[in-house]
Amino acid sequence: MDDQLAFRADDQPSSTSPPVWRVLAVDDDVDFQRATAFALSELDLLGGRIELLQAFSCREAALLLARERDIALVLLDVVMETEDAGLRLIKALREVIGNSETRVVLLTGEPGRAPAHEVMRDYDINDYWTKSELSAERLLTVLTAAVRGYAQLKTVASARRGLQMIVESSNALFCSKNTRELSSKILSEIAVLLNLQAEGIVCVRAEEGEGGVAKARIISASGRFRPSVDASLDSLDSPEVAAVLRRSLQGQQTLCLSDCTVLFFPRFQAGADYACYVATERVLDDTELELLKVFSASISRGLYNVALFSRLEEMAYQDDLLKIPNRNALIRMLDMTLKDESKAERVLVLIDIDNFSGANTAFGTGYGDFILGLVAKRLCDAFDGNVLIARVRDDLFAILGPQTQVRAADIVALFRRQTRPYELGQVHSLSSVTMNLGDFTGSAGVALQDALLTLKQAKRAGHDQHAVYDSRLLGAHAEAYRMLLALRDAVEAGHISVQLQPQIDLQTRRVTGVEALARWRKADGSMVPPLSFIPLAEATGYILPLGDLLMRLALQAAKELADAGYGDIRVAVNVSAPQLLQHDFIERFVAHLQAAGVRPQQVEVEITESVAMRTFDTVCEKLRALREMGVNVAIDDFGTGFSSLSYLRLLPADRLKIDRSFVLEIGQVSNEQMIAEAVIQIAARVGMQVIAEGVETRQQADWILEHGCREAQGYLFAKAMGCSDLLRWLADWPRDRA
Incomplete structure (x- = not known):
């Protein structure tokens, strides 16, 4: 046998x-x-x-x-x-x-x-x-x-193809997907094969117990043995049957006795050691034994197929590292939950380890795997079988279960250890998002993606963020997308332009420069504020083509000013971080200058304070190259960020711009608290000129001049205007209106 x-x-x-x-x-x-x-x-x-x-x-x-x-x-x-x-x-x-x-x-x-x-x-x-x-x-x-x-996927696909070939070439036994189902069919088929009553048949499987002692568990039974299913072989109420099963397992052999037959299936064929007791109550004849041998070969393959299927299930639905359900298992359970009438009582929580990639980089993937294991263990220990714990990907975990059990605040509290806050190998900061499934009507995949988008949105604010899914967020995303498409169409249709706002020397009343400001006029004549579309363009990367367009338009205006005799008026062009940090920014800038026929001395590049502090050495290198060719450099919105004054001394710039929010304080805040005065003094200390923007009253103009700021721009002098209107305005300046 x-x-x-x-x-x-x-x-x-x-x-x-x-x-x-x-x-x-x-x-x-x-x-x-x-x-x-x-x-x-x-x-x-x-x-x-x-x-x-x-x-x-x-x-x-x-x-x-x-x-x-x-x-x-x-x-x-x-x-x-x-x-x-x-x-x-x-x-x-x-x-x-x-x-x-x-x-x-x-x-x-x-x-x-x-x-x-x-x-x-x-x-x-x-x-x-x-x-x-x-x-x-x-x-x-x-x-x-x-x-x-x-x-x-390749492993699963390859294994499934092999399993499918076996299933198609075998009988109904091979359709079984678990050992209990297959064992029940084996017992039934043997009874039919040998023309026996389905009474007194037991299947057991050898398992390793404590101390390496092999034990056996009853996995299927029929007739009077049915109550023993899932029990230990030692607990079987028939010592004679237990003895012959144990003898077969220990001797790893098939036994053909006068009143029974015990079939043995070795682990190298069946995936584990199995023994199947058949109460024949008679000696089987040669034909029956031969039939049983042939059927036993099929049984071995069937048992192996079940083991293989279990492994495929494990590979498809279990995380290989943490041995917990994976994204596939989550999607499967989430799909069933969303179709259930009780979905309103259930909740999905995503949690993400803040700066996990940084920890991996600092300490290695071994440390990262340890942290992931710690999170998985804490979560699994905290919840019972009603709650699904899954690893979605990388350091992203999901918890799916009843609202009464799954609360983001309680989950985060699992990782707070106030007594040992600096212990190596602890999770110090988690971000999470909660989605009440009763508020969601889409598919499981869409639910997971929407929750993930909410989590990403929350994490933009920093570490330790906890948000609740709101369908209105996706509406905002859709509106932003529509605006981006409209902006692209506006660029192609020529609806994007620049307007120029004069900058005045307060002592000589001479126009020293103009700032080129982006304008978007819709087909119906309405205007879209720059604060609505410039941040959107920066967030999506569209600022690169848009910034190129605005620079070309600003340089065309500079050319028109020079041709009209105003070549000494500098044109300030705003440059975003993505533009400035392009590896070929200087080359592109020079190409734009040459195409427009404008001298570098007629141009001023404005960058914000936050841009200046980003990748400081690279920014300084770019700004230094601009100044060497004769271009002026201005730092816009100074004082609104968190710059280091020590860095400011090293920054190759010509002037600081006082933000309009500080100019508005003039007359409203005492001199001792005036930030504008501090900016003027800082500029003098580091050898830079200073210009105030947003000047709207004579009081503001007089104050900044008195405190050492000679240049200003704002509605007191002129609003931003097209180049042709600016030329007419310049012809009439100065007037006694300011």
């Missing part, structure tokens, strides 16, 4: 070479492709190396993906031949090529063209990042998560 069941392969020496992860970068930006190749060239990922493939168009990528099936990850730009070329490639990969294992990370320099919420909802992608966010550290995190997911 054992010879019939045991198939042992000869031992063969084996060696495993490190895996090669194939990554396809799809982008028509040669510089980005070159940077990607450099970033991945020496990268070690999950014990293997990366083989980079590159495609410079979606058509080229589609052909490559159709030909190559073992690509682990696609780094995909959204906008190439067309604005949605990248999204169409995803559809082709999943629906036409039929590849569901390859992971896709969407990258964009203009995220507004493919909003994260809609893209994550509508397309099968793994992650979505803007190129400016994708640092080397984050790239490694994204690659690791995506490749690990690909490896697991």
Whole structure:
């Protein structure tokens, strides 16, 4: 019998070479492709190396993906031949090529063209990042998560295909998905095969007990033994049956006795040691024994298939590191919850470890894994089986359960240890979001994405943030998206312009400069305030093309002023952080100057205080290059941020601008508390000139001049105006109205 069941392969020496992860970068930006190749060239990922493939168009990528099936990850730009070329490639990969294992990370320099919420909802992608966010550290995190997911999916897919072949070539036994179901079918089929009553049949499985002592558990029984299911073999009320089962397990052999047969299935075939007791009450004839041997071979394969299916379930729905449910398990349970009438009583909480990536960088992934394990253990210990604890990805955990048990404040309190606040290996700060499922009507995947968007929004305010999901937030996102689309259309339609506000020397009444201010006039004639669209453009990356346009318009105005005889009036151009920190900003700026035919001395670049303090050495390098070519540099909104005065001394700038909020204090706040005076004194100490903006009254103008500020701009002198109106205004200046 054992010879019939045991198939042992000869031992063969084996060696495993490190895996090669194939990554396809799809982008028509040669510089980005070159940077990607450099970033991945020496990268070690999950014990293997990366083989980079590159495609410079979606058509080229589609052909490559159709030909190559073992690509682990696609780094995909959204906008190439067309604005949605990248999204169409995803559809082709999943629906036409039929590849569901390859992971896709969407990258964009203009995220507004493919909003994260809609893209994550509508397309099968793994992650979505803007190129400016994708640092080397984050790239490694994204690659690791995506490749690990690909490896697991490939393993699951391969195993499922093998399992499906076995199921299709076997009988009804192989449809069983757990040991109890299969065991019950085995007992029934043996009874039919041997023409026996389904009375007195027991299946047991050997297990390792305490101290390594093998024990057995009854996993299925019929007839008078049915009450013993799930009990220990030692508790069976028939000592004779227990003895022959134990004898079969210990001797690892099939027993054919006068009143019974005990079939033994070894672990190398069945996944564990199984014994099946059949009360035949007679000696089986040769034909019955042969039939039983053949059926036993099928039973072994069936038991192995059940073990394999259990492993597949584990791989698909269990986190490999923490051994808790993963994102798939969460989605499955969340989907069932949202379809249940009691969903209003349940809540989803997402928690995220603040600065987890920083801890990983500082102490290594071993420390990070320890922290993740600590969080998982605390959460699992805190809740009973009614609450699902899952790891969604990286350091993001989910808790799904009744509102009475799952409260974000209580969850955060699990990690507060006031007696040992500085103990190494503790979680000091968590951010979370709570979603009441009764307020949500979409699918499980959308619910998770909406909760995650809320969490990301909350974390922008810093660490230890705790928010409640509000559907109005998504409405705000949709409105912002519509405005971004309208802004793009306005740029293309020529509805974006600049207006120029004069800057006056208060002593000589001479116009020393003008500030170029962005203006957006809609087709109906209404104006969109800059504070509505400039921050939106900065947040989405659209500030780069918009900033280029505004710079060109400002330099065109400078050219018109010079041609009209006002070449000594400088034109101040606002430059955002993304613009200034472009690696080729100086080259682009020089190209704009040359195209407009404007001298550098006629231009002033304005940056805000916060921009000046960002990547300080790089900013200083750019500003120094501007000044060397003759361009003036001004620091706008000075005093509204948190700059260090020691850095201010090192900053290569010509003037500080007093923010209008400080000018408004004049006449309202005592001199001892006046910030404007402090700014003027600071500027004098560091050798910079100073200019006040937002001057609207004669009192304000007199005060700033008296305290050492000679230049000002504001409604007292003139509002911002188009270049033609400015030329007429200059022809009449000065007037006795100011």
